[in-house]
Amino acid sequence: MNMDLIYTLVEVLIAISCCLGNILVILAVWISKSLKQPTFCLIMSLAVADFLVGCVAIPLAVIVDARVRTSFHTCLFITIAVDRYFRVVFLYRYKRTVTQRHSWLAVAVCWLVAIPLSFAPMLGWYNHETLSNSVNSTIVCQFITVIPMSYLVYFNFFLCTLAPLLVMTVLYGFVFCTIRGNLREKPGNNFQKQSQNYLKKEKQLAGSLSLVLALFALSWLPLHIMNCVAYFGKENAVPQEAVHVGIVLSHANSAVNPVIYAFKIEKIKTAYLKIWRQYVTCGEENQGSQTSQETDSNLARNVNAGSNE
Template sequence: MTNEREPPPAYYIGMEVVIALASVLGNVMVVWAVKINRSLRDTTFYFVVSLALADIAVGALAIPLAITISTGLKTHFYSCLMVACIMLVLTQSSILALLAIAIDRYLRVKIPLSYKRVVTPRRAGTAVIACWLVALIVGLIPMLGWNNVGKLNQTNNSQGPGMVTCEFEEVVSMEYMVYFNFFGWMLPPLVLMLVIYFEIFYMIHKQLNKKLNKAASQADPRRYYGKELKLAKSLALVLFFFAISWLPLHILNCITLFCPGHKTQDLIFVAILLTHGNSAVNPVIYAFRIKKFRVAFIRIWEHYVCCKKRNRLPRKATRRMDCPEIMRRNNDI
């Protein structure tokens, strides 16, 4: 770790601002779409909303804090550590939300007849709360002692007692990041999700390829599993982008621990941008891959534009009636 810190490149600041805006706007649209579209209010989308809320927090809170500390801000050790822990909590909540989504889709395919009896809205809400509680515990462990305060106390800190140049690696222990966070709470859920989605696709294809004896009973099961296959592919794509966005930074953390000095600052900035950019990707996937979201996004936009035109052109009665009509249609999506 060096004491001098170069200012972040202009591309990094610019990209962070764009990602923050896209994350907030896109994921607000996701939450809004679930709110106005009754057909999206099933148990799976409880977890989708939880994931969207975490991504909103990344754009509105974590990215501005990341930009601030990238300038080499000098602050108290535990203030800097709390900033780092916020990102850890949000990341862990995203991982657990993705795991909950995978388990939910597995149950939907494994036990289609009893799914609604087993996975109730109350249980789904409890699972969301449990995911956030576990994320808080895992992410706040550095605040409880697993941090670099001991290492810093062994060196003569010219910035004063308890003051540091606020950098993630300055305050968070790489042993925690690699052994506990990566090997303990990221890789196992990712591997488990890969196994779950593999099993989901296997079961769906098995059902779709099965030759049913009764022609009358053939349509409904094939339609059900066809819809499940399409949605599973979309949610697996969300998982894929999460993995490729976060693995590079965790690999760099492993390099920091096992082979210090073998990475450049630009590489770190690119890896950070990848992790933050993942928060803006999910709404795009939903829009292109899930018709219900796409329709809801379009109607939200139409409602906003329509109301805006109505205020500008009050003399046309037809325009006055458009917005209430669209609002009624939104409630019936």
């Protein structure tokens, strides 16, 4: 089978998984009262971004055979990491300071920051050589022919991905060190016991979110490293097949996140099951209840008929 066809089929499957899985996350956070917390507002916004990867970015990537990506994930990951940091370090002031309104404001800032960053090539950082060599201002639309590798390496990787990853690694390091230090202290009263139970839950949630961050790094770094090799090394140093694998791996990250939430975050898992029972099996339950009601009605009629006789 042709490699391009295999690549396209895999991308289509990933796109479908991105859309379905992240719609489930969005519904879970939207309808569940137990998920009306600042952190889950951020997770919902991340799910919206992953959904857009499936329905917009991947189809565009297939069309232009490109490395379509957005800096939004990095921005939001930083926000989540900072949220975990404040929630653990400033334990008693967090709930008064970080409200759901503040979380939605942080989400809005992430989207507003991502828009101008994503359109940096439109402001002049494009391949001027391709433009000068075009005939009648028309070209074969391919991402790598219009976007210079310098943009992908210096701006997209070094500035928008690598630097924030280092910041988030430090933040999560502080979070886990703080939690571990507090949990080593022996609780002397009920208030301290409650604080330790709180920190244990925070440690579990922080671990789940750090896993999401780690998979994000593992999914995106191979493609960025290949871009660096192509830019600093020899021309055509990276095979096109390897580039396709890197693109697929980066896109697959958006489909994996809903699965991680299901296995690692109990509240989201519970919300998934609630959606399943409410929207998927409700037809069977309603049919069963209607059958039961008809049986009861028939039994009542028979009893009344017997009493009349």
